Amino acid sequence: MVDDDAELEALRAAAARAPVAATAAALLLRADSGDWWEGLLRESATYSMLQGGAEFRAWLAGRDAPRSSPDPSERVRVVRHDEATEIVLTRAARHNALDRQLRDSLDAALGDALAGQQPVVVLADGPSFCSGGDLDEFGSFPDPASAHLIRIGRSLATRFARDGHRIVVGLHGSCLGAGIELPAFARHVVAADDARIGLPELTLGLVPGAGGTVSLPARIGRHRTLRLLLAGGTISAPTARDWGLVDEVVTLARLRRRCFELAESLL
Amino acid sequence: MANLLGKRYQCSVCEATVLVTKAGDGAVTCHGQVMEIAQAKPLPSSD
Numbered sequence: 290m291v292d293d294d295a296e297l298e299a300l301r302a303a304a305a306r307a308p309v310a311a312t313a314a315a316l317l318l319r320a321d322s323g324d325w326w327e328g329l330l331r332e333s334a335t336y337s338m339l340q341g342g343a344e345f346r347a348w349l350a351g352r353d354a355p356r357s358s359p360d361p362s363e364r365v366r367v368v369r370h371d372e373a374t375e376i377v378l379t380r381a382a383r384h385n386a387l388d389r390q391l392r393d394s395l396d397a398a399l400g401d402a403l404a405g406q407q408p409v410v411v412l413a414d415g416p417s418f419c420s421g422g423d424l425d426e427f428g429s430f431p432d433p434a435s436a437h438l439i440r441i442g443r444s445l446a447t448r449f450a451r452d453g454h455r456i457v458v459g460l461h462g463s464c465l466g467a468g469i470e471l472p473a474f475a476r477h478v479v480a481a482d483d484a485r486i487g488l489p490e491l492t493l494g495l496v497p498g499a500g501g502t503v504s505l506p507a508r509i510g511r512h513r514t515l516r517l518l519l520a521g522g523t524i525s526a527p528t529a530r531d532w533g534l535v536d537e538v539v540t541l542a543r544l545r546r547r548c549f550e551l552a553e554s555l556l
Numbered sequence: 557m558a559n560l561l562g563k564r565y566q567c568s569v570c571e572a573t574v575l576v577t578k579a580g581d582g583a584v585t586c587h588g589q590v591m592e593i594a595q596a597k598p599l600p601s602s603d
Contacts, residue, residue: 298580367562369577389601397596401575426601440602498603 290512298520307344307494314496318511325450328503336498337437344494355425364394373410373552374402381415388423399448408552412459421466446500449474457499462485470501477551481528481541487523564589
């Protein structure tokens with residue numbers, strides 16, 4: 290599954306830097322039962338276990354104190370069109386980093402939109418679709434056991450996994466961590482040609498926590514999922530399309546229009 | 557103004573809830589009072 294010996298060596302080195310998380314990830318991906326709910330439970334339990342581990346603690350200790358001040362501005366915008374409900378992430382200045390407020394706002398918006406019959410189109414303002422979990426909040430969970438129940442109880446992954454057949458996502462810019470894990474559940478994933486896609490969790494001593502060990506294997510298989518996770522870097526939109534991680538690549542100017550065309554095909 | 561699309565409004569007396577599916581002017585009322593926006597309880601970060 291790797292291109293050459295140099296890539297193999299790079300993956301081996303990455304696994305050696307976070308051997309516990311890398312092994313936990315490999316075990317998770319191997320345990321795939323085809324049942325998304327079981328998969329999400331297993332992933333969250335593993336994630337919480339690693340939150341109590343030495344590799345995550347070491348990453349946290351090497352980080353500066355959070356630099357951003359609280360920002361109460363709206364995190365999502367909802368527009369109801371004839372053919373679909375449009376949900377736009379609006380934390381543009383932070384590349385739509387997923388903080389508590391964005392999690393709760395998106396959860397509520399998806400809950401309301403999916404309670405209806407229409408397809409849902411998810412897009413984002415700013416330079417990126419979503420740069421993943423907000424690093425400023427990492428380490429702020431109450432305790433690993435409670436974090437597991439919070440993650441499962443207010444779960445964007447559950448929203449996407451359960452009703453993904455009615456969701457179209459348009460990606461652009463950075464799509465990292467949750468920024469690809471959630472979209473990968475959707476029926477149609479369209480990427481602008483500037484999209485960069487990756488799973489950075491292993492560098493934090495963690496595994497994906499937004500359903501990525503369920504959604505990515507369903508699209509690209511567990512070997513490529515582990516390869517992306519170990520590599521820690523990003524792949525381009527065309528590579529993601531060749532792998533099947535996204536369904537098509539368009540120009541940024543055409544992204545929104547194409548998502549609505551696909552949403553209409555779901556009606 | 558109680559008319560924001562996609563928001564839930566709740567009566568503080570009888571806890572009846574309405575979901576706005578089409579935005580418009582005006583306020584929704586119940587038991588003679590303007591209904592307040594209902595929001596899910598904020599939870600801590602799981603990260």
